[in-house]
């Protein structure tokens with residue numbers, strides 16, 4: 238029997254994990270976890286505000302921007318989870334007040350609706366244009382599941398379309414917002430802003446919010462400390478010095494993905510070596526930094542060239 242009181246540096250829920258064997262603890266480190274920070278809390282608060290707005294002819298929408306790897310997708314998933322939890326027990330009809338969909342790479346209406354219907358679990362939504370339900374059916378399906386907010390992740394994919402495809406897509410967004418009276422949340426890298434700029438009506442209805450790159454300061458130190466506390470290492474880590482902050486920010490470019498990746502790798506190495514804690518020396522090993530580059534979104538699979546082709 239392991240005495241969990243030995244690990245008073247850990248929160249109670251992490252103590253239970255710290256009692257597990259090495260491989261289970263490593264699996265826990267590799268799994269995703271949510272760490273709160275002020276910018277994320279502010280975005281969540283704005284999303285909540287959009288969610289509770291009454292349906293009207295002029296819905297407020299939001300464009301959430303941030304560099305690749307800053308944590309946009311994690312944030313909108315957290316918001317969708319929160320809303321679903323608040324709904325309590327699922328009834329006969331599965332409600333989808335918040336629909337999170339992925340913008341298709343090919344920004345055409347059939348592909349967009351396929352993704353949208355897939356996000357609410359409509360099985361007939363195949364990528365075949367011929368069986369695409371009519372607009373009226375789509376509207377009925379969406380209102381039956383009680384959609385209030387549609388989140389379109391990776392909206393920047395619209396920039397890969399021709400100028401004509403982009404225009405048609407913006408018309409489609411306007412139509413959705415007006416007909417369905419739902420709030421739209423676009424999510425993407427900062428260039429996504431250009432996609433909406435060309436449409437006056439949409440531009441004035443989208444509030445812009447940014448998840449900025451991390452900078453030196455209390456919020457970053459707190460984020461790193463909380464992240465390290467959430468990892469089941471059996472000895473207390475000594476990591477709140479300025480040198481570590483500078484190292485992390487300098488080598489990751491202040492991108493959340495890179496920061497989390499190197500800390501997780503260092504923690505796994507600390508378990509394997511038996512050191513069981515992190516200090517500056519844990520970040521001096523080259524392998525901890527593999528693939529992390531301050532100029533690029535680190536280790537991201539979502540990087541793609543954004544190019545506007547003439548219509």
Ligand SMILES: Nc1ncnc2c1ncn2[C@@H]1O[C@H](COP(=O)(O)OP(=O)(O)OP(=O)(O)O)[C@@H](O)[C@H]1O
Pocket residue numbers: 269270271272273274277303304305306307308309310311312425426493494495497498537538539540
């Ligand atoms: N609040 C958070 N708590 C813990 N880890 C986080 C948090 N936000 C982001 N991360 C880490 O950063 C990684 C990247 O997050 P995410 O995929 O949401 O970024 P993104 O902004 O959507 O990137 P992209 O634009 O490339 O899609 C996550 O896999 C996770 O490791």
Ligand SMILES: [Mg+2]
Pocket residue numbers: 309310311390391539
């Ligand atoms: Mg994402």
